[in-house]
Amino acid sequence: MDTDFKVMDCALIAISTGEQAQNLRELRDRLVTTHHGCIYYHFWGSLLRPRFDDPEYQNDFAIWASRSLHDKRLAEQLSLIDPSIYPNLDALRQEIVEVIEQNLYESEYVPWAKLGDQFYFNRSQIVVFDSGILVKDPEQLVGLINHLPLGSIFYHFIDARRRSKEGRNDFSLWLDRLGEKYKPLSQHLDVIDPYFTTLNELRREIDVVFHDYITGGA
Amino acid sequence: MASLLEQYAGIVGEEVIEHLRQLANPLKDMKIVHVNSTREGGGVAEILNRLIPLKRELGIDANWEVISGEKKFYQCTKKMHNALQGNRDDIPDALLRSYERINKQNYEELKTKLVDADIVFIHDPQPVPLLDYCSARKGKWIWRCHIDVSHPYRPVWKYLRKFITGYNASIWSLAPFAQPLPHIQYLIAPSIDPLSEKNIDLSEEEIAVFLDEWGLDRKNPIITQVSRFDRFKDPIGVIVSYRLIKKYAPVQLVLAGGSASDDPEGMQVLKEVKAFAGNDPDIHILELPSNANRAINALQRGSDIIIQKSLREGFGLTVTEGLWKGKPVVAGDTGGIRLQVINHHNGFLINTPEGAALRIRYLLKHRDILETMGKKAHQFVLENFLITRHLREYLTLMVALMFGSEERIELKLSVS
Numbered sequence: 001m002d003t004d005f006k007v008m009d010c011a012l013i014a015i016s017t018g019e020q021a022q023n024l025r026e027l028r029d030r031l032v033t034t035h036h037g038c039i040y041y042h043f044w045g046s047l048l049r050p051r052f053d054d055p056e057y058q059n060d061f062a063i064w065a066s067r068s069l070h071d072k073r074l075a076e077q078l079s080l081i082d083p084s085i086y087p088n089l090d091a092l093r094q095e096i097v098e099v100i101e102q103n104l105y106e107s108e109y110v111p112w113a114k115l116g117d118q119f120y121f122n123r124s125q126i127v128v129f130d131s132g133i134l135v136k137d138p139e140q141l142v143g144l145i146n147h148l149p150l151g152s153i154f155y156h157f158i159d160a161r162r163r164s165k166e167g168r169n170d171f172s173l174w175l176d177r178l179g180e181k182y183k184p185l186s187q188h189l190d191v192i193d194p195y196f197t198t199l200n201e202l203r204r205e206i207d208v209v210f211h212d213y214i215t216g217g218a
Numbered sequence: 219m220a221s222l223l224e225q226y227a228g229i230v231g232e233e234v235i236e237h238l239r240q241l242a243n244p245l246k247d248m249k250i251v252h253v254n255s256t257r258e259g260g261g262v263a264e265i266l267n268r269l270i271p272l273k274r275e276l277g278i279d280a281n282w283e284v285i286s287g288e289k290k291f292y293q294c295t296k297k298m299h300n301a302l303q304g305n306r307d308d309i310p311d312a313l314l315r316s317y318e319r320i321n322k323q324n325y326e327e328l329k330t331k332l333v334d335a336d337i338v339f340i341h342d343p344q345p346v347p348l349l350d351y352c353s354a355r356k357g358k359w360i361w362r363c364h365i366d367v368s369h370p371y372r373p374v375w376k377y378l379r380k381f382i383t384g385y386n387a388s389i390w391s392l393a394p395f396a397q398p399l400p401h402i403q404y405l406i407a408p409s410i411d412p413l414s415e416k417n418i419d420l421s422e423e424e425i426a427v428f429l430d431e432w433g434l435d436r437k438n439p440i441i442t443q444v445s446r447f448d449r450f451k452d453p454i455g456v457i458v459s460y461r462l463i464k465k466y467a468p469v470q471l472v473l474a475g476g477s478a479s480d481d482p483e484g485m486q487v488l489k490e491v492k493a494f495a496g497n498d499p500d501i502h503i504l505e506l507p508s509n510a511n512r513a514i515n516a517l518q519r520g521s522d523i524i525i526q527k528s529l530r531e532g533f534g535l536t537v538t539e540g541l542w543k544g545k546p547v548v549a550g551d552t553g554g555i556r557l558q559v560i561n562h563h564n565g566f567l568i569n570t571p572e573g574a575a576l577r578i579r580y581l582l583k584h585r586d587i588l589e590t591m592g593k594k595a596h597q598f599v600l601e602n603f604l605i606t607r608h609l610r611e612y613l614t615l616m617v618a619l620m621f622g623s624e625e626r627i628e629l630k631l632s633v634s
Contacts, residue, residue, distance in 0.1 A: 011241055011614040014405040016396040037625050049602075067556075110526050116368075116552070120393035122405065125618045129240055129629040 005141075005174050007133035007148060010155040012048045012124045014041070019121040021192050023112040024069060027061070027119055028100045036089040037123030043083045043092065044158055045124050047199050048150070058085075058196060061096060061119075068113035082195050084161060128155060138175060138182055142214045145207040150199040157194055157202060169194075171206070185213040222268075222413075223275050229412050230606050235623070239607065241613045242276035244621065244629055248411055249357075250280040251335040255295065255344035257284050259508065261408070261535070262341050262364050266409050266475040268605055269612065276613075283331060285324040285345045287581070289587035290316035298343045301374035302367045309374060318347055325351040334456070337616055346381045358386040358619050364408070366553075367531035368394045378556035387619060391533050392554050404615050407557065408533045409608035410542060410599070415511035420519055430504055433471055439582055442472040442521040444514055444539070447487040450530045452550070454494050455571045457501065459527065462575035467582050474517055518543045522588070523578055527568070531555050538603045543567070546588055548577045558603065564595035 018035055021027035026102040031039075042060035057063045066075035077099050086092040104110065113119070131152055135141055156170040164173060168190060175186035188209045194202055220228075227235040239372070250273065254262050266282050273280035287295075293312035301307055325332070325348050332338055332348065336357040341344060342364055349359050361382050367375070375397065382388065382399060389404045390396045396403045410417050426436070434440055441460065445451040453473050460471040473491065475484075488505070495501040506513055518524060524540030526549040533554030540547045541558060547565035549555045559565040566577040581588045619629050 009237060009240060011237075012609055013611055013614040013618060014393075016390065016393050016403040016405055018396060018398050018403065116394070118394070122393055123625070125413060125614075125625055125627060126615045127241070127614050127621075127629065129243070147233065149233055151237065204392045 003074060003137075003178060005135040005171075006129055007131045007135060007152050008155050009131040009151040010126050010128045010159065011151055012126050012154075014049075014122050014124050015044070017123055018116040018124075021113075022115075022118050023110050024065075024071075024074075024100060024104060024107075027064075028104065030121060031093060031097050031100070034121050035123050036093065038121045039089045039093050039096070040162070041122050041124045045122075047158065048154055051216050055198075063160075063167045064113070064119045068117040068119070071103070071111050073171060074100075074111070077103070082193075084167075084193070084195050087167065089162075092128040126159065138178070138185065138210065139214050141171075141210050143207075143211075145210055146203060148203065150203065153199050153203045153206070157192075157206065161194075180213050185209070188213060221270055221275055226272075226606055227332050230600065230604060231410045234606055238276060238610055238613065241617065242273075242278060245613065245616055246277040248260070248278055248336040248616075248620070249334060250278055250339070250616070251328075251331055251346065252280070252282045252339045252341065253332075253345045254282075254341035255284060255285050255287075264411065264414065265409070265605070265608070266341070266515050268413075269609060271529055272605075272609055273612075281331065283328050285328075285348075287320035287324075288316070291320040295344045298374055298378065299365060300508065301371040302343065302365050302378075303444055304369040304371060306371050307374075309377075314377065315323065321345060321347040322351055324348065337619065340385070343378055346378060349384050351380055359384075360615075360619070361385045361388040363388060363390050363395065365396060366391075366395055368392075369399070387615075389615070392557075394553075395532075403617060406608065406611045406615070407554070407603065408535055408538075409603050409605045410535060410538050411605045412542065416515050417539060418515065420512070424512075424530070425516045426518045428513055429520045430516075432472070432504060434472070434502065434520065436520065438468045438470055439522040439525050440472060440520060440541075441525055441578060442474065442517055443525045443527065444474045444518065444536045445483045445526065445528070446475045447473075447491060449487055450528060451575055452527045452529050453487065453491045455529075456525055456527050456574070457491070457494055458571035459525070459574040459578065460501065462572065463582070466579055468500075469578075470500045470502065472502045472504060472517060472521070474506055474514065476506060476508050514539075515543075518545065521545060523548060523581055524565075525574060525578070526550065527571070528552055528555065532557065539585075542599040542603075544592040544596040546581055546591040546595060548574050548581075558598075560598075562591075564591055564598050 017035060019030050021030050044059060057075055062075045062079035065071050065078055081095055083092050125206055160170040161167045172186035172189045175182035192205050223235050252266055268284045270280050290313055294309055294317040297307055297309045331355050332352050338359045339362050342363045385401060387402045387404060388399060389406050391408055393405055395421060429436060443456050463469050492503060518540055521579050524545045524547045526534060526537050526547060528550040531553035537547050537549055537555055537558050541564055547559050548568055549559050551567035551569050559567050561567055568574045569575060618627055
């Protein structure tokens with residue numbers, strides 16, 4: 001049926017572009033021209049890569065600024081860029097370049113990284129496949145969300161923003177198609193911040209929203 | 219007996235294994251051939267020994283072939299290995315001719331399997347020229363480099379490069395290792411196998427037997443570095459750290475490495491380490507045979523803190539092993555160690571013997587933090603650095619290669 005929600009899963013594989021930056025100016029120059037997939041990978045890809053639940057900085061550019069350039073101010077500014085509010089990757093790219101240019105303008109010297117501490121530009125390929133789970137109605141998702149693979153959370157909540165015209169998550173789009181009854185639920189989901197978190201945490205948050213709404217807690 | 223996948227499900231969870239099954243669906247019955255130069259010994263053989271049966275259980279027709287050669291061939295490939303890691307040593311033409319001739323001979327033996335395969339994985343430099351002889355190949359060929367090639371000796375890299383450029387793709391362990399090549403370069407970090415002798419759970423009794431044998435007293439803290447006797451592993455720096463800690467805590471230090479008898483530089487380092495250690499009864503220098511996996515396992519499990527004071531490191535699988543055993547790791551802030559050790563979460567990244575001493579003293583003083591970090595360390599490896607993650611990335615790469623080259627590959631197949 002059209003109203004069913006097919007849960008998809010995905011897996012990401014990293015690809016080296018061979019591009020690297022030794023200092024902040026080189027980072028800026030590469031950012032202007034690099035594959036847009038690099039912007040995606042270094043902002044969103046980190047959610048599917050090793051990290052602890054409370055990362056100090058949210059994206060790879062900020063981590064490099066802190067760890068290799070020892071520029072905490074820049075790291076904080078880069079970390080605060082929220083990729084989910086930009087309509088596309090080029091707009092996000094422009095914002096990162098702006099932040100870096102402002103720092104270069106204000107700085108008395110160009111911050112350098114030690115040899116061996118370069119920034120390496122990577123991108124990724126994403127393989128999307130059927131998880132085999134078909135959801136008939138939102139009620140069925142209560143309790144199920146917490147058992148979905150993290151790849152499914154990434155696909156339906158993060159990757160969806162890139163696929164949909166509205167830049168929204170798949171759950172909200174599906175709920176809206178089901179009629180007025182679930183509008184408040186989709187609105188609750190829309191306000192979840194997907195960036196300053198981890199996939200585990202995000203899964204818990206989505207589960208709570210579904211649970212509270214369906215069981216009347218919200 | 220439970221299948222391998224079932225055994226891994228017991229460790230990583232059924233959800234992870236189900237994810238692998240779904241991902242492997244479109245690869246069912248594909249002919250995959252892996253080629254390397256040894257069936258036993260070394261990290262590559264260790265990984266293939268597990269990956270091949272796992273792929274077969276997932277319905278992939280995976281096979282493993284091993285090329286063989288003569289003395290000159292191995293002399294050549296040993297030199298190549300060292301040169302790729304930065305050793306400035308030219309390889310005589312006679313050895314290179316032997317290298318190419320042996321590859322041609324091996325090709326003749328493996329011809330049918332290689333021509334018919336859907337995907338061929340060639341591991342490390344030894345079998346690299348096989349591709350040149352296989353002009354009738356039907357499938358995709360991938361070169362898997364397990365070596366740290368961040369600073370290769372250029373003449374040797376240039377020689378190998380002419381063979382490697384013909385591959386459809388290559389795989390590197392870390393981004394800094396990747397070299398400019400005209401094909402797609404995937405990144406797959408190494409992993410450890412939780413079911414191997416080196417990582418499997420051991421009883422307290424068995425651990426105690428090993429520790430007693432080495433004269434270690436479990437009542438006092440044990441700090442251990444497991445690595446070959448190599449200057450880049452900074453064993454002298456470890457002893458300096460130990461002496462700084464010893465003033466405040468009754469620690470014992472273990473430096474465990476393979477026998478250095480066939481490695482002149484290793485022997486020299488070992489000699490220097492022994493001289494520097496002097497007659498301190500609390501410094502234990504263990505020369506363990508390369509197959510002493512259970513002993514190393516027991517040593518890591520019996521230790522309170524693992525140290526890996528490397529000055530330069532590829533990935534650092536001994537760090538992964540230490541973390542897996544639930545131990546905080548105090549390690550050099552370099553290379554792949556940075557992917558594994560996260561300050562204040564599962565250990566500390568350090569730059570000097572003093573830094574190592576400071577962090578170890580802190581952990582010994584705060585046992586509760588040491589315990590918490592140890593638990594997080596184990597969980598971190600469970601989620602990120604086990605062979606199941608390695609397998610997932612291999613499967614993703616194979617699907618990507620077979621079903622499209624775009625950024626996004628959507629499989630239309632439904633789940634069976």
